Amino acid sequence: MNYYAIKAIYRTEMARMMRTVVQSIVAPVLSTSLYFVIFGAAIGSQINEIDGVSYGAFIVPGLIMLSIMTESISNSSFAIYFPKFSGTIFELLSAPVSFVEVLLGYVGAAATKSIIIGGIILSTASFFVDINIAHPAIMLLFLVLISVSFSLFGFILGVWADGWEKLTIVPILVIMPLTFLGGTFYSISMLPPAWQTVSLFNPIVYLISGFRWSFYENADVAIGLSLAMVFGFLATCLVVVWWVFKTGYKLRA
Amino acid sequence: MQPVISINELTKTYAGGFQALKAVDLEINKGEIFGLLGPNGAGKTTLINIVCGIVTKTSGSVIIDGYDNEKDYRATRSRIGLVPQELPTETFETPYNVCRFSRGLFGKPPNPDHIEKVLKSLSLWDKKDEKMLMLSGGMKRRVLIAKALAHEPEVLFLDEPTAGVDVELRQDLWNVVRALRESGVTVILTTHYIEEAEQLADRVGVINRGEVILVEEKNKLMRELxxxxxxxxxxxxxxxxxxxxxxxxxxxxxxxxxxxxxxxxxxxxxxxxxxxxxxxxxxxxxxxxxxxxxxxxxxxxxxxxxxx
The missing domain is CATH 3.30.70 (Alpha-Beta Plaits)
Structure with a gap:
């Protein structure tokens, strides 16, 4: 294992994040605060409690998920796409590293950033609403696993994309709708039965539901199922990345 | 003399069907400067990229210091430094940081003294903290060489190192290459500028349409042909x-x-x-x-x- 390489990649990626601190950290915090003002305070005051939780508090886990999913994808997809675009990737390809070091460096840095952002949003939210976390360990587990697996997904996206358009189209056309329809702002049980069934085909539902369970112990699907989905998603991404490096898909001619 | 690189029956056919290399055999001796000449599209860069691990071969073998470049890729790649033909640079990074990054990426523990030495030898020390986008093309070229030397490679590939470089810098780079050979580094140089090979190389190989058509000591070649x-x-x-x-x-x-x-x-x-x-x-x-x-x-x- 080439530990120096992991450190080099991780350090460089974290430095890049610090250089763009406004875009990386201030932006997600601001947008989350806006969600709280609009959905929590303005609209939320008109909405009844959901399963004994005020609407403002109910959306907190969903908002954290929304942010860490989009941030993880955009960070790691950009981290690998940009060297491909500029040509500097030649160095990574000619370096004595396997996909393990590359992932620990790039995905580790992207996931770290997401976890930090998740923490910041959680503390920001605590200024607006009362939050109590019923199962902190499970909450942390979801936070880490989802950050890591969406960073992996972003990495795959960055490898696959051969233009800026592809890089942005997946988050906007696939991930955002799935997240918004995945119960960020509502409980699936509020939907008509037919749409509840449709929703169960949306993998994001399981992730948000499980994360929300760790806060309030109420969930749209069983917590075990949610955990299984997270691990399943993580495993799928790992297999794809392993295959990408094994075959050199879009990396090596 | 002992070969540091031995390439046997190396072929490469790209996905589109283009055969870039046809059964190339080539041995590079330890400590020499080898000039690889060939017209555009002859297969020079493909050959280098396969040795360095950027392109996967179709068949054949590449042995570096006794290690197979696919099976023992960690051993082979850590011995090689590559300066590519284009000038891809990390726009917002500084020369010092990119060199430190390269050294780590190639598995070497931090060594600020070595990086300082490399940057100074390429007259980059006073630019070490400038953003790359502020540097001229010639400076970027030097930074790429510094990056390739940051992990103390035994073999250095220079792919068209002086393309688009002014006369003065070209002389400087030639001096750097000669100094590297003095220190025991094997240098493989591809170039369009035959003059460059004539000035620097101990041996010359000519590649055309994916085939090595000649390998000879430069002096002998010039004498004979x-x-x-x-x-x-x-x-x-x-x-x-x-x-x-x-x-x-x-x-x-x-x-x-x-x-x-x-x-x-x-x-x-x-x-x-x-x-x-x-x-x-x-x-x-x-x-x-x-x-x-x-x-x-x-x-x-x-x-x-x-x-x-």
């Missing part, structure tokens, strides 16, 4: 080459004032004495004479054209 030319400035102009000189390969200049005679240096008899004797007998006098030897460039053009 280099044609010499004898030019005689005639005292009186001639209208045509006089009869009786058909046996000699003579050429008369358009205005009739010069006679050119081509001969091979490797031939036992150059024929000069006989020619001069015959000219004397024929009453053709000349004011001056000079000889010149063909450059590596002319040799190269002839080789490539012969193949075509």
């Amino acid at each position: 280099g044609k010499k030319e004898l030019v005689l400035n005639l005292a009186e102009r001639l209208d045509a080459i006089p009869p009786g000189f058909d046996g000699y390969r003579l050429e008369l200049s358009e205005d009739g004032s010069e006679l050119k005679y081509h001969y091979d240096t490797k031939g036992e008899h150059t024929g000069i004495t006989a020619l001069l004797g015959a000219l004397h007998d024929a009453g053709i006098r000349f004011n001056d004479l000079n000889t010149s030897q063909s450059s590596l460039e002319e040799i190269f053009v002839e080789l490539v054209n012969r193949e075509a």
Whole structure:
């Protein structure tokens, strides 16, 4: 294992994040605060409690998920796409590293950033609403696993994309709708039965539901199922990345 | 001499069906400067990229210091430094940071002294904290060389290192390359500029259409393939080459004032004495004479054209 390489990649990626601190950290915090003002305070005051939780508090886990999913994808997809675009990737390809070091460096840095952002949003939210976390360990587990697996997904996206358009189209056309329809702002049980069934085909539902369970112990699907989905998603991404490096898909001619 | 790189039957066919390399065999000796020459699209960069691990081979083998470059890729890649042809740089990073990154990426523990030494040897030390986007093309080229040297490689590939570089920087880079060889680094240089190979290389390989068509010591190559030319400035102009000189390969200049005679240096008899004797007998006098030897460039053009 080439530990120096992991450190080099991780350090460089974290430095890049610090250089763009406004875009990386201030932006997600601001947008989350806006969600709280609009959905929590303005609209939320008109909405009844959901399963004994005020609407403002109910959306907190969903908002954290929304942010860490989009941030993880955009960070790691950009981290690998940009060297491909500029040509500097030649160095990574000619370096004595396997996909393990590359992932620990790039995905580790992207996931770290997401976890930090998740923490910041959680503390920001605590200024607006009362939050109590019923199962902190499970909450942390979801936070880490989802950050890591969406960073992996972003990495795959960055490898696959051969233009800026592809890089942005997946988050906007696939991930955002799935997240918004995945119960960020509502409980699936509020939907008509037919749409509840449709929703169960949306993998994001399981992730948000499980994360929300760790806060309030109420969930749209069983917590075990949610955990299984997270691990399943993580495993799928790992297999794809392993295959990408094994075959050199879009990396090596 | 012991080869540091040995390439056997290496082929590469790209996904589109283009065969970039056809059963290439090549050995690079430890500590030499090897000049790899070839026209555009000959397969130079493909060959380098396969050795470095950027492109996957179709068949054949590449052994570096006794290690297979696919099975033992960690061992082989950590021994190699690559300076690519283009100038891809991390726009917002500084020369110092990119060198530190490269060293770590290639598995070497931090060593600020070494990085300082490399940056100084390339006259980059006073630019070490500037953003890359502020640097000129020549400076970026130096940074790429510094990056490649940051992990103390045993073998350095320079893919067209002086393309688009001004004369002064070119001389500087040549000095850097010579200093590297002094320190025991093997250097493989691809270039369009034959002059560069002529100046630097110990041995020269010519690649054309995916095949290595010649590998030879540069001096020997120039001796063997280099044609010499004898030019005689005639005292009186001639209208045509006089009869009786058909046996000699003579050429008369358009205005009739010069006679050119081509001969091979490797031939036992150059024929000069006989020619001069015959000219004397024929009453053709000349004011001056000079000889010149063909450059590596002319040799190269002839080789490539012969193949075509």
